[in-house]
Amino acid sequence: MSSWRPEPEPERAAPVTRAPEITTTACRECGAQVAGLNGRYACGVCGWVNPWWEGSNTLPAAEEDPDYPGTAPA
Numbered sequence: 895m896s897s898w899r900p901e902p903e904p905e906r907a908a909p910v911t912r913a914p915e916i917t918t919t920a921c922r923e924c925g926a927q928v929a930g931l932n933g934r935y936a937c938g939v940c941g942w943v944n945p946w947w948e949g950s951n952t953l954p955a956a957e958e959d960p961d962y963p964g965t966a967p968a
């Protein structure tokens with residue numbers, strides 16, 4: 895009989911998750927119904943995409959990018 899016990903999972907800060915908002919719109923090029931996330935759409939029929947600034951999410955700043963050159967030691 896083993897007295898081994900699994901170590902408890904360390905408490906992790908719950909990740910801040912924003913559930914993606916799925917919306918649909920009509921393609922402005924061909925009129926097809928297009929589903930998108932967070933206000934961003936890409937038409938699978940004609941390739942139309944709406945401009946990024948029409949999305950409902952605030953885009954992350956460059957500093958939040960893990961590859962941001964300003965934070966890495968040279």
Ligand SMILES: [Zn+2]
Nearest residue numbers: 921924937940
């Ligand atoms: Zn289209």
